[in-house]
Amino acid sequence: xxxxxxxxxxxxxxxxxxxxxxxxxxxxxxxxxxxxxxxxxxxxxxxxxxxxxxxxxxxxxxxxxxxxxxxxxxxxxxxxxxxxxxxxxxxxxxxxxxxxxxxxxxxxxxxxxxxxxxxxxxxxxxxxxxxxxxxxxxxxxxxxxxxxxxxxxxxxxxxxxxxxxxxxxxxxxxxxxxxxxxxxxxxxxxxxxxxxxxxxxxxxxxxxxxxxxxxxxxxxxxxxxxxxxxxxxxxxxxxxxxxxxxxxxxxxxxxxxxxxxxxxxxxxxxxxxxxxxxxxxxxxxxxxxxxxxxxxxxxxxxxxxxxxxxxxxxxxxxxxxxxxxxxxxxxxxxxxxxxxxxxxxxxxxxxxxxxxxxxxxxxxxxxxxxxxxxxxxxxxxxxxxxxxxxxxxxxxxxxxxxxxxxxxxxxxxxxxxxxxxxxxxxxxxxxxxxxxxxxxxxxxxxxxxxxxxxxxxxxx
Numbered sequence: 437x438x439x440x441x442x443x444x445x446x447x448x449x450x451x452x453x454x455x456x457x458x459x460x461x462x463x464x465x466x467x468x469x470x471x472x473x474x475x476x477x478x479x480x481x482x483x484x485x486x487x488x489x490x491x492x493x494x495x496x497x498x499x500x501x502x503x504x505x506x507x508x509x510x511x512x513x514x515x516x517x518x519x520x521x522x523x524x525x526x527x528x529x530x531x532x533x534x535x536x537x538x539x540x541x542x543x544x545x546x547x548x549x550x551x552x553x554x555x556x557x558x559x560x561x562x563x564x565x566x567x568x569x570x571x572x573x574x575x576x577x578x579x580x581x582x583x584x585x586x587x588x589x590x591x592x593x594x595x596x597x598x599x600x601x602x603x604x605x606x607x608x609x610x611x612x613x614x615x616x617x618x619x620x621x622x623x624x625x626x627x628x629x630x631x632x633x634x635x636x637x638x639x640x641x642x643x644x645x646x647x648x649x650x651x652x653x654x655x656x657x658x659x660x661x662x663x664x665x666x667x668x669x670x671x672x673x674x675x676x677x678x679x680x681x682x683x684x685x686x687x688x689x690x691x692x693x694x695x696x697x698x699x700x701x702x703x704x705x706x707x708x709x710x711x712x713x714x715x716x717x718x719x720x721x722x723x724x725x726x727x728x729x730x731x732x733x734x735x736x737x738x739x740x741x742x743x744x745x746x747x748x749x750x751x752x753x754x755x756x757x758x759x760x761x762x763x764x765x766x767x768x769x770x771x772x773x774x775x776x777x778x779x780x781x782x783x784x785x786x787x788x789x790x791x792x793x794x795x796x797x798x799x800x801x802x803x804x805x806x807x808x809x810x811x812x813x814x815x816x817x818x819x820x821x822x823x824x825x826x827x828x829x830x831x832x833x834x835x836x837x838x839x840x841x842x843x844x845x846x847x848x849x850x851x852x853x854x855x856x857x858x859x860x861x862x863x864x865x866x867x868x869x870x871x872x873x874x875x876x877x878x879x880x881x882x883x884x885x886x887x888x889x890x891x892x893x894x895x896x
Contacts, residue, residue, distance in 0.1 A: 508591060516822075519737050556574050576632045593650035688827060714794070770802045801861070808860075834866035
């Protein structure tokens, strides 16, 4: 019997904890690298083209996420389905899921690109983007969306690799393309004075590079995830399984993005200086968020494989370990960000007003950022058990609707920056409680079904 480690959260299984951490570490490194490369976009454009250019790029994030996240959520379905088939050793199911997923990514990538280019100007206008930056924001968005088909293929391909336990190669591919992105940023912006257009084209080129690398890896794989262009087709059974898990995940991301768009609109009402401060602060905060995202991916893979192998007791251990990871990350990274906030924000701009406003947002966000981690990680556990509607509803009520209520009540009564940004920790906490409750409900249902012989086949 393996040894256990007793903590305030109960008993933990050290081998499983170590295994999950080793799996999450490359994803963590990949996410931090992605954040660093995105930060490089902001730093280069802010340093070489000024605060207006920084604000212009920063004002586009919530809009881009809104359009992209519905379809990107389907990659979550891919991760769950492949992980379950891998745990159950259903090799033909894995092969069909791989080719179905790549086909989905190609189709949705083109659709999203068209939507992004066509809706950029009216969407930014509806968000109240300040007039002194809207032309730059529109230019950035239109170029950026030309790379979305490649980004879709990479994300679906990375989900396939992670589902079978390979979290390293996606990190390697992202590292290569990220270095290229940074070099091109400097060449295009500092060398050719292309401004936000240079940053956007750098991103597009690096996205197509990651697509080539991930597809080459899948094509050369000797296992069941090997990709063959001649087998590219959508298998309806696998599509149904992917959509059942991925569509609610995508809808959850869209609903969350809508609430963020509304908050960004409120940020825009304070002017371009506040937009720049919020964008810089958000990039710093994402160091914690992207780290916690690696635990979400680990939770999906380990829980999905446990479901496929019908090892349901392990799911409780995965939940405990994920919670410990979240709290440890919040205490270490969250504390460091508050302590080193000013020099970190100083990487993006030398404007003291922007830095002061950014620090105010950082302190508010980091105070209870662990609740954001719980809100983001626990849906991975629940979805991997086959329950994808519950996490969506928890986010809809706890985050999206509550943020709207906050904006039309509390923020309307007290229209200050602090009241605006307090919407985040309040809604994180409420949505996090809902996600934990959803997990325990799904866990109870799984145990009940497992105890009934005729319904013991629980895979979705």
